[in-house]
Every structure is written in C-alpha cells, then in structure tokens.
Amino acid sequence: MTESAPSVGLSAKQQLVLTAERLYAVHGLGGVPLRRIGDEAGMGNKSAVQYHFGSKQGLIDAILLNRVEDLTRRRRLLEARVPEGDLRRVVEAHQLPLMELAEDDNCYYLSFLEQLVREMHPLDKLPATHRDSERAYYARVGALIEHIPQPLRDIRIHQASAICLHICADRHRMRRMGSVVASFAVHVGQLLDTLVAQLVTPPSAETSAALETSGIARPTLRTLP
Structure with missing residues (x-):
C-alpha cells in the first residue's frame, strides 16, 4: 500500500504534524530529515518545520498533543x-x-x-x-x-x-x-x-x-x- 499524500483543507501545521507522524512511524525518529517532512507535506519553505515548531523536539511534542x-x-x-x-x-x-x-x-x-x-x-x-x-x-x-x-x-x-x-x-x-x-x-x-x-x-x-x-x-x- 502506498504512503498517504497530504490531506486537502488542513493548515500547514496540521499537514506537517500528520506527515511527520507517518514518516517517523515508518522510518524511525532518526531516519527522516526535517526537510523531507516539509517536502512530503507540500511545503515550499525548506525550513517549514523550524518555522512552525522551532525544532524536531517541538514537532514531536506537537504530534503527541495532536x-x-x-x-x-x-x-x-x-x-x-x-x-x-x-x-x-x-x-x-x-x-x-x-x-x-x-x-x-x-x-x-x-x-x-x-x-x-x-x-x-x-x-x-x-x-x-x-x-x-x-x-x-x-x-x-x-x-x-x-x-x-x-x-x-x-x-x-x-x-x-x-x-x-x-x-x-x-x-x-x-x-x-x-x-x-x-x-x-x-x-x-x-x-x-x-x-x-x-x-x-x-x-x-x-x-x-x-x-x-x-x-x-x-x-x-x-x-x-
């Protein structure tokens, strides 16, 4: 089964959270560069994760809270x-x-x-x-x-x-x-x-x-x- 594409109608932060949840689940916490998460979430900004969450830890905290x-x-x-x-x-x-x-x-x-x-x-x-x-x-x-x-x-x-x-x-x-x-x-x-x-x-x-x-x-x- 192919991996999910970003969902339509979600905010940029929601797209990033759901994409990171999927990528970390499949590839592990150390196997996914932050830039890849932004790319697969459809973000044009290469530093989208840092912009919205500050760091990888901030992103992980957001996935938990979600x-x-x-x-x-x-x-x-x-x-x-x-x-x-x-x-x-x-x-x-x-x-x-x-x-x-x-x-x-x-x-x-x-x-x-x-x-x-x-x-x-x-x-x-x-x-x-x-x-x-x-x-x-x-x-x-x-x-x-x-x-x-x-x-x-x-x-x-x-x-x-x-x-x-x-x-x-x-x-x-x-x-x-x-x-x-x-x-x-x-x-x-x-x-x-x-x-x-x-x-x-x-x-x-x-x-x-x-x-x-x-x-x-x-x-x-x-x-x-």
Missing part, C-alpha cells in the same frame, strides 16, 4: 459509564480509544508511539490532564487487584498498556498491508481478555520469591500516551 488530548477526552467519557468494581470495563475505558486508532488506515500514531518508547524519548511534555488521567487509571486498577503485591501491581498495569500499544500497532500495520485480521469485535474482546488475565493472575512462587529479595518498593515506570 492525538493525546482527544484520547484523554474520550477516556473520560467512557470512564464516566463504568460500573464500580468492574475491572474489565475500567481497562476497556482506558484502552479502547487507543485500540480504535488501529482501525484508521491514515493514522500512524501507534507506530509513532512505538518509536518513542523504543528509543526512550522523553515524554515530559504531555499535558497535565493526561498525566492526571494516567495516575487515576493506575489507582483505579490497583484498587481492584490488591491481591497482587507491590511493585508487581504497577508493573502489571504498565505492561498491560505496553502490550495493548504493540498489539494494536501491529494490527494497524497488518491492515495496511492487506493482511486478513480478526474482526474489530473479536480483536477487542480477545485483547481485553488477555489484559485482564495478565492483571489478575496470582504471581508464581518463583516471582514471589524473586520479589522478596528484590529490594524495590516502587520501580520507575514511564507514562504511556
């Missing part, structure tokens, strides 16, 4: 309808907005996020509303899996989000290549089954023994958009 505000807003709407104590629905409300992005052929945000996570790119410019949403999610899930000792509880919540990101990014790539994939309903149901099982399964004797000697109370975990 999607994360809508993700946070949709999560809040879904969370408002979750029954008290329903772990599966809590996880679904947080992860479904991310899963939905894999169904949009022209959205490369999931693969872009994979690049950021893989290269340990700083995510400290995420809005406070998103950070608050992430903390609330950890607290809500953590309260429902109190039989899992810390620090495994936080590790599992973080790993569940990472699993969801990578599986959905892979689904997006497969769909764009024309591969046959499960229906969206099956994909979502099975993925939620996997995430909930991963969260609630009691730790093995081996893991429990390793935890007792680890000396780590709460590991440092990166926020995921």
